[in-house]
Amino acid sequence: MLQVSFRVSGAGSLEITAASSAMQAPLILKALEIIIFILMLGLGVNQSLTDLRDLWRNPALVLRSLLAVAVLFPLATGLLLKLVPGVPAGVAAGLAILAASPGAPVTYKLSALAGGDPAYTSSLHVTLAILTLLITPATLALFNAAFRLELAVRVPLAEVARQVAAVQFLPIGLGLLLQQAAPRTTQRVRQPLRRLADGAFLALAALLLFPVVLWAERPSGSPPPSWVTRW
Numbered sequence: 001m002l003q004v005s006f007r008v009s010g011a012g013s014l015e016i017t018a019a020s021s022a023m024q025a026p027l028i029l030k031a032l033e034i035i036i037f038i039l040m041l042g043l044g045v046n047q048s049l050t051d052l053r054d055l056w057r058n059p060a061l062v063l064r065s066l067l068a069v070a071v072l073f074p075l076a077t078g079l080l081l082k083l084v085p086g087v088p089a090g091v092a093a094g095l096a097i098l099a100a101s102p103g104a105p106v107t108y109k110l111s112a113l114a115g116g117d118p119a120y121t122s123s124l125h126v127t128l129a130i131l132t133l134l135i136t137p138a139t140l141a142l143f144n145a146a147f148r149l150e151l152a153v154r155v156p157l158a159e160v161a162r163q164v165a166a167v168q169f170l171p172i173g174l175g176l177l178l179q180q181a182a183p184r185t186t187q188r189v190r191q192p193l194r195r196l197a198d199g200a201f202l203a204l205a206a207l208l209l210f211p212v213v214l215w216a217e218r219p220s221g222s223p224p225p226s227w228v229t230r231w
Contacts, residue, residue, distance in 0.1 A: 044175020
């Protein structure tokens with residue numbers, strides 16, 4: 001049976017780990033938490049409280065955004081699993097986990113790099129952080145029932161809420177507080193912090209892609225190294 005546990009991974013969303021008991025990398029997870037903290041601190045320093053409430057002033061936009069993230073994407077994933085025969089169980093479980101995660105740790109930064117509206121993306125980011133405690137378990141339960149993925153879902157909501165606050169709301173709140181308490185200091189640190197956040201974003205991408213690349217380069221038919229399987 002595939003064990004699915006939950007950790008907060010920024011963007012206010014859950015990092016859902018599908019793994020055996022041997023798949024543990026505490027140092028990497030700690031590094032990810034630090035990187036995500038930096039990204040969220042950058043969000044708090046660069047966006048105002050008004051920006052973070054921007055989405056909520058437009059109920060129609062809220063509904064369209066949540067429809068796309070929480071309904072249409074999981075629905076498309078479910079249709080894909082139905083229409084494509086012979087999807088391996090691990091791949092199906094991975095797709096279900098992705099569909100159940102309403103947001104990603106790098107959504108805000110990717111949107112900024114693509115020239116998106118930072119007020120909208122930051123507001124959506126926070127909204128998904130709040131709703132993910134409901135959306136993720138419900139979506140996973142539906143996939144589990146529909147496709148018999150044998151996901152053993154354990155969701156300690158109190159612990160998840162604590163981690164959401166620590167990794168998401170705390171750094172954003174610190175950034176907002178700095179803007180109010182020391183606006184001149186905020187102006188001075190904004191650009192260096194943006195560069196630090198860019199570096200953290202690249203480090204996050206490297207941490208996520210490095211073991212995948214090494215596994216892809218292994219000789220055909222050989223098993224992946226043991227340290228890769230611990231991911």
